[in-house]
Amino acid sequence: MNNLPIDKFGAIETPFYYYDVDVLKRTLECALQEAAKHEGFHIHYAIKANFNHKLLQIINAAGMGADCVSGGEVKAALAAGIPAEKIVFAGVGKTEKEIRLSLEAGIFCFNVESLPEAELINELAAEYGKRADIAIRVNPGVGAHTHANITTGLAENKFGINYELLGETIDAIEGMKNIALVGLHFHIGSQILEMDDFAVLCNRINEIQELLHSERGLVLPHLNVGGGLGIDYNNPDGNPIPDFGSYFGTYAANLKKYPGQQVHFELGRSIVGQCGSLITRVTYVKEGTCKKFVIVDAGMNDLVRPALYQAYHEIDNLTSNSNAESYDIVGPICESSDVFAKERMLPATKRGDILAIRSAGAYGEAMAFGYNCRELAKAYLSTDLVEQ
Numbered sequence: 001m002n003n004l005p006i007d008k009f010g011a012i013e014t015p016f017y018y019y020d021v022d023v024l025k026r027t028l029e030c031a032l033q034e035a036a037k038h039e040g041f042h043i044h045y046a047i048k049a050n051f052n053h054k055l056l057q058i059i060n061a062a063g064m065g066a067d068c069v070s071g072g073e074v075k076a077a078l079a080a081g082i083p084a085e086k087i088v089f090a091g092v093g094k095t096e097k098e099i100r101l102s103l104e105a106g107i108f109c110f111n112v113e114s115l116p117e118a119e120l121i122n123e124l125a126a127e128y129g130k131r132a133d134i135a136i137r138v139n140p141g142v143g144a145h146t147h148a149n150i151t152t153g154l155a156e157n158k159f160g161i162n163y164e165l166l167g168e169t170i171d172a173i174e175g176m177k178n179i180a181l182v183g184l185h186f187h188i189g190s191q192i193l194e195m196d197d198f199a200v201l202c203n204r205i206n207e208i209q210e211l212l213h214s215e216r217g218l219v220l221p222h223l224n225v226g227g228g229l230g231i232d233y234n235n236p237d238g239n240p241i242p243d244f245g246s247y248f249g250t251y252a253a254n255l256k257k258y259p260g261q262q263v264h265f266e267l268g269r270s271i272v273g274q275c276g277s278l279i280t281r282v283t284y285v286k287e288g289t290c291k292k293f294v295i296v297d298a299g300m301n302d303l304v305r306p307a308l309y310q311a312y313h314e315i316d317n318l319t320s321n322s323n324a325e326s327y328d329i330v331g332p333i334c335e336s337s338d339v340f341a342k343e344r345m346l347p348a349t350k351r352g353d354i355l356a357i358r359s360a361g362a363y364g365e366a367m368a369f370g371y372n373c374r375e376l377a378k379a380y381l382s383t384d385l386v387e388q
C-alpha cells in the first residue's frame with residue numbers, strides 16, 4: 001500500500017509531481033553507506049534524472065557530487081551548492097560556451113567523448129592558463145539487458161570513443177599541454193537490473209587497464225563506471241530502495257583496481273526514481289466499443305517514458321477502492337502515443353478521482369515539455385505540504 005498523503009492532494013492543482021523526502025533520504029543514506037563499504041568509491045548524482053532544485057539541495061546535503069551533461073546542469077549543480085570539485089561533465093556535444101563555464105567554475109573532470117572535443121578543451125584551457133583534467137569516455141562494446149533506446153555501450157551508439165581507437169586517442173591527447181588525462185569513463189546503459197551486465201563491463205575495463213599498463217606503463221588515477229542501476233517499476237512500495245549492496249558489491253568483486261585508484265559512479269534513476277509520483281486527476285471516463293478509457297489531466301509531456309520507451313509505471317487510484325476494472329489510461333494530448341497504460345486493472349474509476357503514476361521521480365519532470373501549449377506541471381516535496 002502506498003503512503004501518499006491524499007488528504008493533502010485535493011487542494012492542489014493537478015497534474016503535479018510529488019516527491020517523498022523520506023524515501024529520497026533513505027535512498028541516499030543506503031546508497032552512500034553501501035558505497036562507503038568499498039575503498040575509493042564515490043557517487044556523482046546524474047542530474048539528468050531530475051534537476052529539481054530542492055531535490056538537488058537534499059542530494060548535496062547528503063554529500064554526493066554531480067554528473068552533468070550540459071552547461072545548464074553544471075549551473076544547476078553549482079546553484080544547489082554542489083562543489084565544483086565534485087562535478088563531472090559528460091556529453092558528446094559540449095559547446096564552447098559550456099566548456100568555458102566549466103573551466104571557469106573549475107570542475108573536477110570533463111568526460112571527453114571525441115578527439116575534436118579534446119582539442120577544443122585544450123585550446124580553451126590554454127586561454128585561461130589552466131590545465132583541465134579529463135577522462136576519456138570509452139565505448140566498451142558491451143550490451144545491456146534494457147530497452148534499445150537506453151543502451152549506450154555499443155559501437156553503433158554515438159557515445160564515447162570505441163575502445164579499438166583508444167591507443168591513438170591517448171597518443172594525440174598526450175601531446176596536448178593544457179589537458180591532463182586522469183581517467184577512463186564508461187556507461188553501458190540505464191535501467192539495468194542484471195548485475196552480470198555490470199560484471200561484463202568490469203571485465204572489459206580490466207582488459208583495457210591491463211593493456212594500457214603493459215603497453216604504455218599507464219595507470220590512471222580515476223575510473224568512472226557511469227550509472228545504470230535500475231529500479232523496481234512493478235513494485236515501488238515493496239521495493240522503494242534499489243539493491244545498492246549488490247550493485248557496489250558487483251564492482252568491488254569484479255573490477256581490478258590498481259592501488260590508490262578511485263572509482264566514480266554516476267547514479268541517476270536509482271537515487272530519485274522511487275521518491276516521485278505524478279499526481280493527476282481523472283477528467284473523463286469514456287466508454288469505447290471494446291474498452292474503457294480513463295482520460296487524465298497529465299499527458300506524455302509530463303511523463304514521456306511510456307510513450308518513448310513503452311515503460312511500465314504502476315498507477316494507483318487514490319480515491320477509489322471499489323471493484324477493479326480494465327482501462328486504458330490516456331492523456332489529453334493529440335498523439336495516439338499519449339497513453340500511460342493499456343488494459344490496466346484499476347478500481348472502478350470516475351471523473352474527479354486522483355491517480356498517482358508511480359516511480360516518476362527519474363526522467364519525469366526532467367523530460368517534461370510544453371507540447372500543445374501545456375504549462376509545465378509544478379512539483380511539491382512532502383516537506384512543502386507539511387508546512388502548508
Ligand code: LLP
Pocket residue numbers: 046048049067090150152186187189190191226227228229266267268269270305309362363
Ligand atoms: N552517466 C551517463 C553517461 C549517462 O548517459 C546516464 C544516463 C547516467 C550516467 C545515469 O544513468 P541512470 O543511473 O539514471 O541509469 N530517459 C531514459 C533514461 C536515459 C538515461 C540517459 N543516460 C529513461 O527514462 O529511461
